[in-house]
Amino acid sequence: MVRCAFIIVMTVDTSLKISGDIDIREYCNSNEVGQSRLIEQAHSEPAVFVQLYRCYYDAVFRYCAHRLFDRVTAEDVTSTVFLKAVENFHRFKGSEKQFRNWLYKIATNAVNDHLRKTARRKNALKLVGETIKTETADRKDADNDNAVKSALLKQAMLTLKPRYQTIITLRFFENLKLTEIAEVLGSSPGTVRSQLSRALVGLRKHIAFDKQGVYEDD
Protein backbone atom coordinates (compact mmCIF):
# COMPACT_ATOMS: atom_id res chain seq x y z
CA MET A 1 0.00 0.00 0.00
CA VAL A 2 1.34 3.36 -0.95
CA ARG A 3 0.56 6.13 1.47
CA CYS A 4 -1.05 8.92 -0.38
CA ALA A 5 -3.75 11.46 -0.02
CA PHE A 6 -5.28 13.48 -2.73
CA ILE A 7 -8.38 14.27 -4.68
CA ILE A 8 -8.80 17.75 -3.47
CA VAL A 9 -11.11 18.04 -6.36
CA MET A 10 -13.30 15.58 -4.62
CA THR A 11 -13.33 17.84 -1.64
CA VAL A 12 -14.43 20.96 -3.42
CA ASP A 13 -16.27 22.49 -0.59
CA THR A 14 -18.84 24.99 -1.61
CA SER A 15 -20.63 24.96 1.68
CA LEU A 16 -20.18 27.58 4.29
CA LYS A 17 -18.98 25.09 6.80
CA ILE A 18 -15.49 25.74 8.00
CA SER A 19 -12.99 23.82 10.03
CA GLY A 20 -13.98 22.96 13.55
CA ASP A 21 -17.66 22.59 12.78
CA ILE A 22 -18.44 26.25 13.09
CA ASP A 23 -21.10 27.42 10.70
CA ILE A 24 -19.93 30.53 8.97
CA ARG A 25 -23.37 32.11 8.89
CA GLU A 26 -23.62 31.81 12.62
CA TYR A 27 -20.05 32.92 12.94
CA CYS A 28 -20.57 36.04 10.85
CA ASN A 29 -23.55 36.99 12.93
CA SER A 30 -21.84 36.23 16.18
CA ASN A 31 -19.85 38.68 18.18
CA GLU A 32 -18.49 36.19 20.58
CA VAL A 33 -17.91 32.66 19.41
CA GLY A 34 -14.45 31.28 18.68
CA GLN A 35 -13.16 34.19 16.68
CA SER A 36 -9.52 34.00 17.55
CA ARG A 37 -9.61 30.34 16.71
CA LEU A 38 -10.69 31.20 13.19
CA ILE A 39 -8.00 33.79 12.80
CA GLU A 40 -5.50 31.17 13.86
CA GLN A 41 -6.89 28.72 11.36
CA ALA A 42 -6.89 31.33 8.63
CA HIS A 43 -3.12 31.62 8.92
CA SER A 44 -2.70 28.07 7.79
CA GLU A 45 -5.95 27.48 5.94
CA PRO A 46 -6.73 29.79 3.05
CA ALA A 47 -10.22 28.29 3.03
CA VAL A 48 -10.83 29.84 6.41
CA PHE A 49 -9.44 33.15 5.26
CA VAL A 50 -11.93 33.08 2.41
CA GLN A 51 -14.71 32.57 4.89
CA LEU A 52 -13.52 35.56 6.87
CA TYR A 53 -13.44 37.47 3.62
CA ARG A 54 -17.07 36.55 3.01
CA CYS A 55 -17.90 37.80 6.49
CA TYR A 56 -16.29 41.17 5.99
CA TYR A 57 -16.76 41.85 2.31
CA ASP A 58 -20.01 43.72 2.87
CA ALA A 59 -18.62 45.91 5.63
CA VAL A 60 -15.53 46.87 3.66
CA PHE A 61 -17.50 47.49 0.48
CA ARG A 62 -20.03 49.69 2.29
CA TYR A 63 -17.29 51.65 3.99
CA CYS A 64 -15.60 52.27 0.63
CA ALA A 65 -18.93 53.19 -0.97
CA HIS A 66 -19.67 55.69 1.82
CA ARG A 67 -16.24 57.22 1.47
CA LEU A 68 -16.13 57.31 -2.33
CA PHE A 69 -19.78 57.86 -3.23
CA ASP A 70 -19.45 55.61 -6.21
CA ARG A 71 -20.11 51.90 -6.16
CA VAL A 72 -17.87 50.99 -9.10
CA THR A 73 -14.90 52.77 -7.56
CA ALA A 74 -15.81 51.26 -4.23
CA GLU A 75 -15.61 47.78 -5.75
CA ASP A 76 -12.18 48.53 -7.17
CA VAL A 77 -10.92 49.79 -3.86
CA THR A 78 -12.51 46.86 -2.03
CA SER A 79 -10.51 44.55 -4.30
CA THR A 80 -7.34 46.44 -3.41
CA VAL A 81 -8.15 46.17 0.28
CA PHE A 82 -8.54 42.42 0.31
CA LEU A 83 -5.58 41.79 -1.95
CA LYS A 84 -3.46 43.82 0.44
CA ALA A 85 -4.96 41.90 3.32
CA VAL A 86 -3.91 38.62 1.72
CA GLU A 87 -0.44 39.98 1.08
CA ASN A 88 0.03 41.09 4.66
CA PHE A 89 -2.06 38.62 6.60
CA HIS A 90 0.99 36.68 7.78
CA ARG A 91 1.94 39.78 9.80
CA PHE A 92 -1.45 40.10 11.42
CA LYS A 93 -1.54 38.75 14.96
CA GLY A 94 -4.74 39.59 16.68
CA SER A 95 -8.31 38.73 17.44
CA GLU A 96 -11.18 38.65 15.02
CA LYS A 97 -12.36 42.06 16.19
CA GLN A 98 -8.92 43.43 15.58
CA PHE A 99 -9.04 41.79 12.20
CA ARG A 100 -12.11 43.83 11.29
CA ASN A 101 -10.41 47.01 12.44
CA TRP A 102 -7.30 45.98 10.56
CA LEU A 103 -9.40 45.72 7.40
CA TYR A 104 -10.88 49.16 8.04
CA LYS A 105 -7.37 50.49 8.43
CA ILE A 106 -6.29 49.03 5.10
CA ALA A 107 -9.51 50.32 3.55
CA THR A 108 -8.92 53.80 4.93
CA ASN A 109 -5.43 53.89 3.45
CA ALA A 110 -6.66 52.53 0.15
CA VAL A 111 -9.48 55.06 -0.08
CA ASN A 112 -7.19 57.95 0.80
CA ASP A 113 -4.63 56.75 -1.72
CA HIS A 114 -7.32 56.60 -4.32
CA LEU A 115 -8.53 60.10 -3.53
CA ARG A 116 -5.01 61.45 -3.70
CA LYS A 117 -4.10 59.74 -6.93
CA THR A 118 -7.20 60.55 -8.88
CA ALA A 119 -7.95 63.96 -7.45
CA ARG A 120 -11.40 62.56 -7.28
CA ARG A 121 -12.26 64.87 -4.48
CA LYS A 122 -12.20 67.89 -6.70
CA ASN A 123 -14.04 66.18 -9.51
CA ALA A 124 -16.60 64.80 -7.12
CA LEU A 125 -17.17 68.19 -5.57
CA LYS A 126 -17.80 69.70 -8.95
CA LEU A 127 -20.01 66.86 -9.98
CA VAL A 128 -21.96 66.88 -6.77
CA GLY A 129 -22.67 70.57 -7.10
CA GLU A 130 -24.14 69.96 -10.52
CA THR A 131 -26.01 66.87 -9.53
CA ILE A 132 -27.76 68.46 -6.63
CA LYS A 133 -29.42 70.95 -8.93
CA THR A 134 -30.43 68.48 -11.60
CA GLU A 135 -31.53 65.75 -9.23
CA THR A 136 -33.65 67.99 -7.09
CA ALA A 137 -35.11 69.92 -10.00
CA ASP A 138 -36.22 66.82 -11.83
CA ARG A 139 -37.62 64.84 -8.95
CA LYS A 140 -40.72 65.62 -7.01
CA ASP A 141 -41.40 62.21 -5.57
CA ALA A 142 -40.72 60.78 -2.15
CA ASP A 143 -37.13 59.98 -3.10
CA ASN A 144 -36.41 63.61 -3.69
CA ASP A 145 -35.67 64.30 -0.06
CA ASN A 146 -33.29 61.37 0.13
CA ALA A 147 -31.51 62.49 -3.04
CA VAL A 148 -31.08 65.99 -1.68
CA LYS A 149 -29.77 64.75 1.66
CA SER A 150 -27.44 62.31 0.00
CA ALA A 151 -26.00 64.91 -2.35
CA LEU A 152 -25.67 67.40 0.47
CA LEU A 153 -23.78 64.89 2.54
CA LYS A 154 -21.43 64.08 -0.32
CA GLN A 155 -20.71 67.70 -0.88
CA ALA A 156 -20.09 68.37 2.79
CA MET A 157 -17.97 65.29 3.35
CA LEU A 158 -15.70 65.98 0.45
CA THR A 159 -14.79 69.35 1.87
CA LEU A 160 -13.31 67.63 4.94
CA LYS A 161 -9.81 66.31 5.34
CA PRO A 162 -9.59 62.59 4.55
CA ARG A 163 -8.94 61.78 8.21
CA TYR A 164 -12.12 63.59 9.25
CA GLN A 165 -14.05 61.85 6.50
CA THR A 166 -12.79 58.56 7.89
CA ILE A 167 -13.89 59.39 11.39
CA ILE A 168 -17.34 60.55 10.30
CA THR A 169 -17.86 57.48 8.16
CA LEU A 170 -16.69 55.03 10.78
CA ARG A 171 -18.65 56.72 13.51
CA PHE A 172 -21.98 57.41 11.82
CA PHE A 173 -22.17 54.92 8.98
CA GLU A 174 -20.24 51.93 10.27
CA ASN A 175 -21.29 52.59 13.88
CA LEU A 176 -17.87 52.06 15.39
CA LYS A 177 -17.12 53.19 18.90
CA LEU A 178 -14.49 55.85 19.48
CA THR A 179 -12.11 53.23 20.87
CA GLU A 180 -12.52 51.17 17.73
CA ILE A 181 -11.98 54.16 15.48
CA ALA A 182 -8.88 54.96 17.49
CA GLU A 183 -7.59 51.47 16.83
CA VAL A 184 -8.23 51.81 13.12
CA LEU A 185 -6.43 55.13 13.01
CA GLY A 186 -3.66 54.15 15.40
CA SER A 187 -4.62 56.98 17.68
CA SER A 188 -6.10 57.52 21.13
CA PRO A 189 -9.84 57.76 21.81
CA GLY A 190 -9.35 61.28 23.16
CA THR A 191 -7.72 62.44 19.96
CA VAL A 192 -10.45 60.84 17.90
CA ARG A 193 -13.07 62.57 20.06
CA SER A 194 -11.55 65.99 19.44
CA GLN A 195 -11.08 65.27 15.73
CA LEU A 196 -14.68 64.16 15.52
CA SER A 197 -15.74 67.46 17.04
CA ARG A 198 -13.70 69.38 14.47
CA ALA A 199 -15.13 67.25 11.68
CA LEU A 200 -18.66 68.04 12.85
CA VAL A 201 -17.85 71.73 12.89
CA GLY A 202 -16.76 71.35 9.28
CA LEU A 203 -19.98 69.58 8.38
CA ARG A 204 -22.06 72.19 10.11
CA LYS A 205 -20.95 74.76 7.57
CA HIS A 206 -22.79 72.78 4.93
CA ILE A 207 -25.49 70.89 6.78
CA ALA A 208 -27.49 72.85 9.32
CA PHE A 209 -30.50 71.75 11.35
CA ASP A 210 -33.38 73.73 12.74
CA LYS A 211 -34.55 73.47 16.34
CA GLN A 212 -36.58 70.36 15.55
CA GLY A 213 -33.52 68.66 14.11
CA VAL A 214 -34.74 68.95 10.53
CA TYR A 215 -32.01 69.89 8.15
CA GLU A 216 -32.31 73.33 6.66
CA ASP A 217 -32.39 73.32 2.91
CA ASP A 218 -31.02 76.62 1.78
Add this chain to the structure above:
Amino acid sequence: MTDYEKQFEKFARDIKFDDSPDYSHRDKLEKKLLNAMAKHSPQQINIWRIIMKSKITKFAVAAVIIAAVVFSVTLLDKSVTTAYAVEQTIEAMRSISSIHAYCTDWDDSKGETWVQIKPETGEEEYYYADQGNLLIVGTPQKTYYYYRDKNLVRIRNEYVPASEVRLSGFFEDMVKWVEQHDGDIEFNSQFEEDLRKEIIIVHVYVPAQGDMEEKEIVFRVDPQTKLPIDMKAIKTGPGEGVKSVDSLEYNVPIPQGLFDFEIPEGAEVVYE
Protein backbone atom coordinates in the same frame (compact mmCIF):
# COMPACT_ATOMS: atom_id res chain seq x y z
CA MET B 1 -22.82 63.89 22.51
CA THR B 2 -23.71 67.38 21.35
CA ASP B 3 -27.06 68.33 19.90
CA TYR B 4 -25.51 68.75 16.49
CA GLU B 5 -23.92 65.33 16.71
CA LYS B 6 -27.29 63.78 17.57
CA GLN B 7 -28.96 65.63 14.73
CA PHE B 8 -26.30 64.60 12.30
CA GLU B 9 -26.50 61.00 13.48
CA LYS B 10 -30.21 60.94 12.73
CA PHE B 11 -29.66 62.70 9.44
CA ALA B 12 -27.04 60.12 8.42
CA ARG B 13 -29.16 57.21 9.57
CA ASP B 14 -32.11 58.33 7.48
CA ILE B 15 -30.20 58.52 4.23
CA LYS B 16 -30.69 55.54 1.96
CA PHE B 17 -27.46 54.81 0.11
CA ASP B 18 -26.92 52.77 -2.98
CA ASP B 19 -24.49 50.59 -1.11
CA SER B 20 -25.82 47.05 -1.52
CA PRO B 21 -22.93 44.78 -2.33
CA ASP B 22 -22.90 43.09 -5.71
CA TYR B 23 -22.17 39.45 -5.04
CA SER B 24 -20.89 38.78 -8.52
CA HIS B 25 -18.06 41.16 -7.65
CA ARG B 26 -17.56 39.41 -4.35
CA ASP B 27 -17.28 36.02 -6.05
CA LYS B 28 -14.96 37.37 -8.70
CA LEU B 29 -12.73 38.93 -6.09
CA GLU B 30 -12.75 35.72 -4.12
CA LYS B 31 -11.12 33.98 -7.04
CA LYS B 32 -8.49 36.68 -7.29
CA LEU B 33 -7.78 36.22 -3.62
CA LEU B 34 -7.34 32.52 -4.11
CA ASN B 35 -4.77 33.21 -6.78
CA ALA B 36 -3.08 35.74 -4.56
CA MET B 37 -3.04 33.32 -1.66
CA ALA B 38 -1.46 30.70 -3.85
CA LYS B 39 1.40 33.13 -4.35
CA HIS B 40 1.69 34.31 -0.80
CA SER B 41 0.84 31.31 1.32
CA PRO B 42 3.66 29.03 2.35
CA GLN B 43 1.14 26.20 2.30
CA GLN B 44 -0.09 26.57 -1.19
CA ILE B 45 -1.69 23.20 -1.29
CA ASN B 46 -4.65 24.22 0.78
CA ILE B 47 -6.02 26.29 -2.03
CA TRP B 48 -7.24 23.09 -3.55
CA ARG B 49 -9.85 22.87 -0.92
CA ILE B 50 -11.60 25.88 -2.24
CA ILE B 51 -11.49 25.56 -5.94
CA MET B 52 -14.35 27.08 -7.81
CA LYS B 53 -17.93 26.23 -7.18
CA SER B 54 -19.16 25.38 -10.63
CA LYS B 55 -19.39 21.99 -12.13
CA ILE B 56 -16.95 22.96 -14.81
CA THR B 57 -14.31 23.14 -12.17
CA LYS B 58 -15.29 19.86 -10.75
CA PHE B 59 -15.27 18.23 -14.14
CA ALA B 60 -12.19 19.79 -15.58
CA VAL B 61 -10.12 19.60 -12.47
CA ALA B 62 -11.30 16.10 -11.81
CA ALA B 63 -9.94 15.08 -15.13
CA VAL B 64 -6.68 16.77 -14.57
CA ILE B 65 -6.08 15.69 -11.04
CA ILE B 66 -6.87 12.14 -11.85
CA ALA B 67 -4.36 12.30 -14.63
CA ALA B 68 -1.81 13.72 -12.26
CA VAL B 69 -2.42 11.22 -9.52
CA VAL B 70 -2.41 8.24 -11.75
CA PHE B 71 0.80 9.32 -13.34
CA SER B 72 2.34 9.37 -9.95
CA VAL B 73 0.85 6.09 -8.89
CA THR B 74 2.01 4.24 -11.91
CA LEU B 75 5.44 5.69 -11.67
CA LEU B 76 5.69 4.94 -8.00
CA ASP B 77 4.57 1.42 -8.69
CA LYS B 78 7.66 0.95 -10.75
CA SER B 79 9.72 1.77 -7.67
CA VAL B 80 11.17 4.93 -9.05
CA THR B 81 11.95 7.68 -6.57
CA THR B 82 9.20 10.10 -5.73
CA ALA B 83 11.18 13.03 -7.00
CA TYR B 84 11.77 11.32 -10.28
CA ALA B 85 8.14 10.31 -10.44
CA VAL B 86 7.04 13.87 -9.85
CA GLU B 87 9.36 15.14 -12.49
CA GLN B 88 8.17 12.56 -14.96
CA THR B 89 4.57 13.27 -14.10
CA ILE B 90 5.01 16.95 -14.64
CA GLU B 91 6.61 16.24 -17.95
CA ALA B 92 3.79 13.88 -18.81
CA MET B 93 1.22 16.48 -17.87
CA ARG B 94 2.85 18.88 -20.21
CA SER B 95 2.39 16.45 -23.02
CA ILE B 96 -1.37 16.70 -22.67
CA SER B 97 -2.86 19.25 -24.97
CA SER B 98 -6.52 18.49 -24.43
CA ILE B 99 -8.85 16.64 -22.11
CA HIS B 100 -12.33 15.50 -22.99
CA ALA B 101 -14.48 14.25 -20.14
CA TYR B 102 -18.03 13.07 -19.58
CA CYS B 103 -19.18 13.32 -16.00
CA THR B 104 -22.21 12.50 -13.90
CA ASP B 105 -23.12 14.54 -10.89
CA TRP B 106 -24.88 13.31 -7.77
CA ASP B 107 -28.26 14.38 -9.14
CA ASP B 108 -27.48 12.17 -12.14
CA SER B 109 -27.19 15.17 -14.44
CA LYS B 110 -24.63 14.70 -17.16
CA GLY B 111 -21.89 17.04 -18.21
CA GLU B 112 -19.39 17.22 -21.00
CA THR B 113 -16.16 19.13 -20.71
CA TRP B 114 -13.36 19.99 -23.07
CA VAL B 115 -10.20 21.68 -21.88
CA GLN B 116 -7.47 22.90 -24.17
CA ILE B 117 -4.09 23.06 -22.48
CA LYS B 118 -0.88 24.75 -23.49
CA PRO B 119 1.49 21.79 -23.56
CA GLU B 120 4.52 23.98 -22.92
CA THR B 121 3.21 25.35 -19.65
CA GLY B 122 0.41 23.05 -18.57
CA GLU B 123 -1.88 26.02 -18.29
CA GLU B 124 -5.38 25.74 -19.57
CA GLU B 125 -6.16 27.97 -22.50
CA TYR B 126 -9.78 27.36 -23.43
CA TYR B 127 -12.58 25.27 -22.04
CA TYR B 128 -16.09 24.27 -22.89
CA ALA B 129 -18.41 22.83 -20.28
CA ASP B 130 -21.90 21.78 -21.19
CA GLN B 131 -23.80 21.11 -18.01
CA GLY B 132 -27.28 20.84 -19.45
CA ASN B 133 -28.96 24.03 -18.50
CA LEU B 134 -25.68 25.90 -18.23
CA LEU B 135 -23.04 26.17 -20.88
CA ILE B 136 -19.71 27.77 -20.03
CA VAL B 137 -17.13 28.70 -22.61
CA GLY B 138 -13.82 30.11 -21.43
CA THR B 139 -11.57 31.91 -23.90
CA PRO B 140 -8.47 34.03 -23.26
CA GLN B 141 -10.46 37.22 -23.74
CA LYS B 142 -13.89 36.41 -22.37
CA THR B 143 -15.83 33.82 -20.42
CA TYR B 144 -19.41 33.16 -21.44
CA TYR B 145 -22.13 31.67 -19.29
CA TYR B 146 -25.27 30.71 -21.16
CA TYR B 147 -28.35 29.81 -19.14
CA ARG B 148 -30.55 27.93 -21.56
CA ASP B 149 -33.75 28.09 -19.54
CA LYS B 150 -33.58 31.86 -19.21
CA ASN B 151 -31.97 32.47 -22.62
CA LEU B 152 -29.50 34.62 -20.70
CA VAL B 153 -25.83 35.16 -21.48
CA ARG B 154 -23.43 36.52 -18.87
CA ILE B 155 -20.12 37.71 -20.22
CA ARG B 156 -17.01 38.44 -18.25
CA ASN B 157 -14.23 40.28 -20.00
CA GLU B 158 -11.58 37.91 -18.76
CA TYR B 159 -10.66 34.30 -18.71
CA VAL B 160 -12.26 32.71 -15.67
CA PRO B 161 -10.19 29.60 -15.21
CA ALA B 162 -11.72 26.19 -14.93
CA SER B 163 -8.98 25.46 -12.47
CA GLU B 164 -7.51 28.09 -10.20
CA VAL B 165 -3.96 27.01 -10.82
CA ARG B 166 -1.57 26.01 -13.51
CA LEU B 167 -2.21 22.45 -14.35
CA SER B 168 1.48 21.71 -14.45
CA GLY B 169 1.79 23.07 -10.93
CA PHE B 170 -1.13 21.04 -9.73
CA PHE B 171 0.82 17.89 -9.20
CA GLU B 172 3.68 19.54 -7.39
CA ASP B 173 1.27 21.10 -4.94
CA MET B 174 -0.64 17.91 -4.56
CA VAL B 175 2.43 16.01 -3.46
CA LYS B 176 2.92 18.46 -0.64
CA TRP B 177 -0.69 18.04 0.32
CA VAL B 178 -0.25 14.29 0.32
CA GLU B 179 2.51 14.67 2.83
CA GLN B 180 0.27 16.59 5.16
CA HIS B 181 -2.76 14.29 5.13
CA ASP B 182 -3.12 10.66 5.95
CA GLY B 183 -4.77 8.65 3.28
CA ASP B 184 -4.28 5.37 1.53
CA ILE B 185 -4.17 4.34 -2.01
CA GLU B 186 -4.12 0.77 -3.23
CA PHE B 187 -3.80 -0.48 -6.71
CA ASN B 188 -4.33 -3.85 -8.25
CA SER B 189 -4.36 -5.28 -11.68
CA GLN B 190 -7.39 -7.10 -12.98
CA PHE B 191 -9.03 -8.12 -16.20
CA GLU B 192 -11.99 -5.93 -17.05
CA GLU B 193 -14.65 -7.60 -19.11
CA ASP B 194 -16.13 -4.41 -20.48
CA LEU B 195 -12.78 -3.24 -21.74
CA ARG B 196 -11.53 -6.69 -22.54
CA LYS B 197 -8.12 -6.03 -21.15
CA GLU B 198 -6.04 -5.95 -18.00
CA ILE B 199 -6.21 -2.61 -16.26
CA ILE B 200 -5.03 -1.05 -13.04
CA ILE B 201 -7.65 -0.41 -10.38
CA VAL B 202 -6.73 2.41 -8.06
CA HIS B 203 -8.64 2.52 -4.81
CA VAL B 204 -8.30 5.66 -2.75
CA TYR B 205 -9.46 6.19 0.77
CA VAL B 206 -9.11 9.45 2.69
CA PRO B 207 -10.44 9.57 6.24
CA ALA B 208 -12.64 12.43 7.36
CA GLN B 209 -10.65 15.31 8.78
CA GLY B 210 -11.43 18.89 9.61
CA ASP B 211 -14.14 20.04 7.26
CA MET B 212 -13.46 17.28 4.77
CA GLU B 213 -15.70 14.28 4.81
CA GLU B 214 -14.59 10.72 4.32
CA LYS B 215 -13.82 9.83 0.73
CA GLU B 216 -13.53 6.64 -1.17
CA ILE B 217 -12.85 6.75 -4.83
CA VAL B 218 -12.01 4.15 -7.40
CA PHE B 219 -10.54 4.81 -10.76
CA ARG B 220 -9.36 2.67 -13.56
CA VAL B 221 -6.14 3.22 -15.38
CA ASP B 222 -4.90 2.05 -18.69
CA PRO B 223 -1.49 0.48 -18.01
CA GLN B 224 -0.28 1.26 -21.49
CA THR B 225 -0.97 4.97 -21.52
CA LYS B 226 -0.64 5.49 -17.72
CA LEU B 227 -3.76 7.58 -18.00
CA PRO B 228 -7.06 7.10 -16.20
CA ILE B 229 -10.01 5.77 -18.11
CA ASP B 230 -12.71 6.76 -15.66
CA MET B 231 -13.42 7.44 -12.00
CA LYS B 232 -16.20 6.70 -9.57
CA ALA B 233 -16.71 8.23 -6.15
CA ILE B 234 -18.07 5.75 -3.65
CA LYS B 235 -18.12 8.00 -0.62
CA THR B 236 -17.80 11.74 -0.49
CA GLY B 237 -19.40 14.72 1.18
CA PRO B 238 -22.43 16.45 -0.28
CA GLY B 239 -21.51 18.91 -2.98
CA GLU B 240 -17.91 17.77 -2.94
CA GLY B 241 -17.19 16.86 -6.50
CA VAL B 242 -18.85 14.80 -9.13
CA LYS B 243 -20.23 11.31 -8.71
CA SER B 244 -18.24 9.96 -11.60
CA VAL B 245 -16.04 10.85 -14.50
CA ASP B 246 -17.46 8.38 -16.94
CA SER B 247 -14.87 8.71 -19.61
CA LEU B 248 -11.66 10.57 -20.17
CA GLU B 249 -9.90 11.14 -23.44
CA TYR B 250 -6.60 12.89 -23.93
CA ASN B 251 -5.15 14.79 -26.80
CA VAL B 252 -8.27 14.29 -28.86
CA PRO B 253 -8.60 16.93 -31.57
CA ILE B 254 -10.98 19.55 -30.30
CA PRO B 255 -13.97 20.11 -32.61
CA GLN B 256 -13.44 23.15 -34.75
CA GLY B 257 -15.22 26.21 -33.45
CA LEU B 258 -16.04 24.62 -30.09
CA PHE B 259 -14.77 27.65 -28.22
CA ASP B 260 -16.38 30.16 -30.60
CA PHE B 261 -19.34 31.16 -28.54
CA GLU B 262 -22.14 32.83 -30.45
CA ILE B 263 -24.86 34.67 -28.62
CA PRO B 264 -28.14 32.86 -29.27
CA GLU B 265 -30.85 34.81 -31.01
CA GLY B 266 -32.98 36.84 -28.65
CA ALA B 267 -30.79 36.14 -25.65
CA GLU B 268 -30.48 38.72 -22.95
CA VAL B 269 -26.83 39.69 -22.56
CA VAL B 270 -25.31 40.89 -19.31
CA TYR B 271 -21.74 42.17 -19.23
CA GLU B 272 -19.93 41.87 -15.92
